[in-house]
Amino acid sequence: MSHVAKERAKLLNRLRRIRGQIEAIERAVEEEKECAKVLQQATSCRGAMDGFIAEVIEDHIREHMIDPAAPRGDPRTLAAEELVEIVHAYLT
Numbered sequence: 001m002s003h004v005a006k007e008r009a010k011l012l013n014r015l016r017r018i019r020g021q022i023e024a025i026e027r028a029v030e031e032e033k034e035c036a037k038v039l040q041q042a043t044s045c046r047g048a049m050d051g052f053i054a055e056v057i058e059d060h061i062r063e064h065m066i067d068p069a070a071p072r073g074d075p076r077t078l079a080a081e082e083l084v085e086i087v088h089a090y091l092t
Helices: 008-030 035-064 075-091
Strands: none
Touching: 008 035, 035 075
């Protein structure tokens, strides 16, 4: 089973919230809302997508790069954990 399948419900919930944000942007454009309002909603949606991407990358790193049987302080595990932190710093 892939790591995406394991986290399916959580990821689908995130995507549904993002869909709602996109629909709100569409409504704002249709209703000719102020550009600042549209941009605020678009920026919020972009942040949500970045969070989704970070979540999938983190799950991938934890599933494919970290050996659960590795001893505490294993250099590869520490490097993978550092990579997760970097991904979150840049995407969230």
